[in-house]
Every structure is written in C-alpha cells, then in structure tokens.
Amino acid sequence: MSGGVGPCSDIRLPHEEEDAKTSHDTSFSKSGQKPHAPKSLLTLRQLNVLAVIVVLAASGMVSATDFAFVIFSFIYMAFLSKVAFPALSPSTEPPVFGQNNRVLGLYVTFAAVIGLFLPIAYIFEGIVEGDKEGIKAAAPHVFLLASQVFMEGVTFRDCFSLPIRVFVPVIYNSIRIFSIMDWLSSEFSKVKDEYGGSARRLYVGRGLAIANMALWCFNLFGFLLPVYLPKAFKIYYSKLLKKN
Template structure:
C-alpha cells in the first residue's frame, strides 16, 4: 500500500485547526491522546485486520456523484464545524473560557476525523478502515457533545445562552443520527459487502 500525497485544501484547513487547538491548550490530553492513538491504530488494523485486497483502490460505497450525500456532508460541516468554530471565536473575543472549554473538544475531534478520513482515502486504505474512522470518532464525540450540552445548561444568567444550547442540541441530534441511523446500519454493511466480494444491490 503506497501512501500518496493527501494534504488537500480541506485537510490542510483541518490540520491547522488541530494544531491551533492543541497548541493553545483548548483541548485536554485525553482528546489529544485519542487522536494520536487513532492514527497508530488505523495503520495497525490496515496491516493485520483489514489490508487492502488489491493494488487498485476500492470503489466509493455510494458512487462518484451522489448529490444527496454531498448535501448531507455540507450540512454536517455547517452544524459540526463552521457554526461551532464561530461560537468559539466569539467566546475568545468575549473572554468566555467556559464556552471555549465546552465546545472545543468536539471541534478538535471532528477536525481530526476529517483529517484522518483524508489520510485513509488518499492512502489507498481498505473500505473497512475508511468506515472505522468516522465510526470511531463519531462514537467518541457523542460523549464530548454530552459534556458540552451539560456545560451549556449549567450556565445561569447568560445573555443569548440559548445559542450555545441550541448548537449543542443540534450537534447531539445530528451526530447520534449519523452514527446510529447511517454509519452503523447503512455505510458499514455496504462497505463490508464490497470488501468481502459480495454482490451489492443498488
């Protein structure tokens, strides 16, 4: 398996977020360690559990041009990255450390997930590995979103506090659906069927 250049514009952006968040102390050692562990574990799985079965990359699970999936990805980007980043930047401007502390772990882990997905796609990793990354990270981030939600509802007498609560709720609903309604029941089985050579019905 040859590792090609994978630092696209999107991966460079997410890598920048990862570095800035880690260097500024906005994420704890546990989340940083989780990201480092995921990188090492992906290479371990690709070597001993789910190696690439051919020299040619596996086809995409949902085809090359799936407009619905494309819209879904953009929705995920706005809910999970763009809006929370804006929320954190406003917290930095206002000196709201509690807001930053609550929302930053989710943004950091989602940025790490996007970066890792770029690594697995461009690096020619097998389909099970490509599925593992979003499932692994999504499962972890649900717990960080719960902590974010608990922090938001624990605040009292904060002006426009409903914005943070609404954003945390939206992320919890979306990413729970993403994990339990899409990744596990749809994406994972289709990817496994392709990997093990079964015929996949359209």
C-alpha cells in the same frame, strides 16, 4: 453524508469529494487500472483542519485524553490495516456510494456547517465576549471532528482498505458524542445572572450543542452503523473472495 460515503468524509463538501475521487473513481470506471498516488502529501482540506487542530492544541483547551485518543486511533488504524484488513487493489475497491448523489451532497454541506463552521464561529465569538466556559466546552468536539477529517484524508490512499475507512468515522463519531454530552451539560448549567456573555450567546450555544447531538447521533446510529458499515464490508469481502 457521514464518513466513508465513497471517498467522501463525514463533512467533506461536494467539490472536495469530486477532487478526491479523480484519481480513484475515474481510473476504476474508465480504465480499470490502478490510480496514481496523490501528488501532494496533504490536501487543502487536510491543511485547513490541521490549522484548526494546531490552534486548539496551542490554546490549552484540549485535554491530554483527546490527544492520546488521536494518537491511539492512528496507531490502531495502521495495525488493523496490516493485520486484519489489508488493502486490495484500488481497481477492485469501488466507492460505496456514487459521487453524483445530490441528497448526499446537501447532507455533507449541512453537516459541515452545523458540525464545524458554526462551532468554530461560536468559539471565536466566545473569545471576544470572554465566555471561557463556552469555549472550553465546545473545543473538544471541534478538535476531534477536525482530527477525524484529517484522519479520513489519510485513509483515502491506496494503502488503506474500505474497512479502515469505516473504522475512522465510526470510532471518532462515537467518541465525539461523549464530548458533545459534556458540551450540553456545560451550556445548560450556566445561570443567567452569573453568566458573563450575552443572553443571545447563551441560547445560541445551547441550540448549537443540541443540533450537534442530534446530527451526530443520527449520523452514527442512523447511517454509519446500519447503512454504511454493512455496505462497505460487503464490498470488501466480496472483492476479497473474488481475488482469492
């Protein structure tokens, strides 16, 4: 579902969730021992979204404000992990949700398609059709979502606790809603007679922006804040009390 469903990120696909859990959940459930650190610095998923980040950054379609936000989020995340929410032993921090949740897996796949894959396809088609306004409007959302996925991959290491894993999707989801609002405004301000692209692209862009607004508003206000955040904090503080 949304960020932090166990070690499952906002848009992580089911097979990626299983790979990410191998060293953490298996060790916890079977041996109770501390899982081994990841062998590679970056996962394949992180490398893929990093490529998206670099391409969009090089295109000049991402504002300095978005860059500054990503840098700030990393610094503040590191600050919180040291000052407010230090990591507990990995063996005492089980995932918030089980890894065999089929409904969750379907939602993750749906979110990946609507939130990332279709907007990327929309941007590439816009390059072909010369729809510079559409590309520029959709790019910030894709950039921030790709950055969120990358940062979530960083937090699923032993040095970060559950509250930090909550922090990343909540803050990124909140900021992305504003970028989607700008996307919606841009799409509905287009005039047919003056619009350079096809009519089909005009309606697809509007529908895609609306779908993302609905999806991520539900993700933040219907899942992250009322469901995932309380569960994650309850687990963290209960384990912290037992540890002390």
